[in-house]
Amino acid sequence: MRAISLQSLATAVAPHPLSQGDAKDTARRLFAGKPALFDRLQGVFDNAGVDRRQTVAPLNWYAGDHGWTSRNRLYLEAAEALFLDAARRAIDQAGLCPADIDGVVSVSTTGIATPSLEARAGPKLGLRPDIQRVPLFGLGCAGGVSGLATAARLAAAEPGSRWLFVTVETCSISIRLDSDDPASLVATALFGDGAAAAVVGDEGPGLATISASAERQWPDTLGIMGWRVEDPGFAVVFDRAIPPFVTAELAGAVAEMERTFGVTRGEIGRFCCHPGGAKVVEAIETALVLNPGSLDLERSVLREHGNMSAPTVLFVLRALIDRGLPAKTLMTAFGPGFTCAGMLLERPA
Incomplete structure (x- = not known):
């Protein structure tokens, strides 16, 4: 792209x-x-x-x-x-x-x-x-x-x-x-x-440069997250397996994305992640071998706004931009499918 x-x-x-x-x-x-x-x-x-x-x-x-x-x-x-x-x-x-x-x-x-x-x-x-x-x-x-x-x-x-x-x-x-x-x-x-x-x-340096994006979907995981359509309304699907699944699978998915993007782990200044819940944030830190508490902005957004689904990671990105983007940032968010979406952002020159 x-x-x-x-x-x-x-x-x-x-x-x-x-x-x-x-x-x-x-x-x-x-x-x-x-x-x-x-x-x-x-x-x-x-x-x-x-x-x-x-x-x-x-x-x-x-x-x-x-x-x-x-x-x-x-x-x-x-x-x-x-x-x-x-x-x-x-x-x-x-x-x-x-x-x-x-x-x-x-x-x-x-x-x-x-x-x-x-x-x-x-x-x-x-x-x-x-x-x-x-x-x-x-x-x-x-x-x-x-x-x-x-x-x-x-x-x-x-x-x-x-x-x-x-x-x-x-x-x-x-x-x-x-x-x-x-x-x-x-x-x-x-x-x-x-x-x-x-x-x-494509005009001007803006807040950041979107360099690349990718997705990873796992087969036979439709029941982990999503909605069931029922008579009174949507019924949420949250499987208890989400945090352990993230712990087990995120590192491999991120490594694939890094290869696709042509970057190494050492070039990633920060991950910008969707904070689906406190245990999910902990699972991300464990999977990516980040120091405990590294995802401070994710925890702050979760604490102040809860899980708003898709907009939540953009609240985190807004806070990261306000604090100062590193040279390269990798955004991730999980969704139904079970899917991990990723995006590489670069600080404008």
């Missing part, structure tokens, strides 16, 4: 702040019909690495009885608002106006939108009627990396074009209190909502 400039990177959070203490107290009350489940798993609230997060609905919404219709209605309203917020910030940061954008890649997996989000938000944002649209669904947490990589490849294929990338996830809408699945309680302790957006093109 021809190198492409990351010209801006913006984040947006949902309007309702939620402390982990309030989330735990509310879950204790709302899981009252399943006290054994809550008593057995309540420690996840204390060990998730989350202090606070932001959600698209107020806390009392979760006590209601919501099916597909009401959940998806909330998704459409909230996701469009987050899309507009993040996209406006990214376009403004790039010193552009919406009419300067030639194409848009949107990533979202936590609701159904047909027409897709960029079609709904585009006219309000001021995108041109001839904008090229590429909506992507089903990428989960890996979508922050693979979606940005898709936008970069499209920009590289059309010299002089500018592409907007937006990812929006409203994970908290999927929180379910009608399930005996332990993953439902884990989601209650972990999920937050947010969005991120970026402008990519």
Whole structure:
């Protein structure tokens, strides 16, 4: 792939702040019909690495009885608002106006939108009627990396074009209190909502240079992570095997990517990783033989925002850019499939 400039990177959070203490107290009350489940798993609230997060609905919404219709209605309203917020910030940061954008890649997996989000938000944002649209669904947490990589490849294929990338996830809408699945309680302790957006093109040094991207998928791993489609709404799939799988498999996947990118481990100044949960962050450090605590920005984003799925790794990247990019950074994120998405970023000259 021809190198492409990351010209801006913006984040947006949902309007309702939620402390982990309030989330735990509310879950204790709302899981009252399943006290054994809550008593057995309540420690996840204390060990998730989350202090606070932001959600698209107020806390009392979760006590209601919501099916597909009401959940998806909330998704459409909230996701469009987050899309507009993040996209406006990214376009403004790039010193552009919406009419300067030639194409848009949107990533979202936590609701159904047909027409897709960029079609709904585009006219309000001021995108041109001839904008090229590429909506992507089903990428989960890996979508922050693979979606940005898709936008970069499209920009590289059309010299002089500018592409907007937006990812929006409203994970908290999927929180379910009608399930005996332990993953439902884990989601209650972990999920937050947010969005991120970026402008990519081949003009100017920008914030970073996107040099290459790659993905690795493992066969027979569809049940490790994802969503089940059920009558009340999405049901999260979180297998307990995720942290040990990361510990066992990440190093080999990263080594393959490094060979593909033509770089050595010693040239990588820092990894920028999706913090799926406290145990996942620990597993990444173990797999990559990093000093404990090395992924400090990942832990900080998780602590302040929870797991927002695809946007989360871009919150980490924004923090890394603000602190100062090393010469070479390797981004990684895991998603359903089971997939590891990777991207090589270089500090602009």
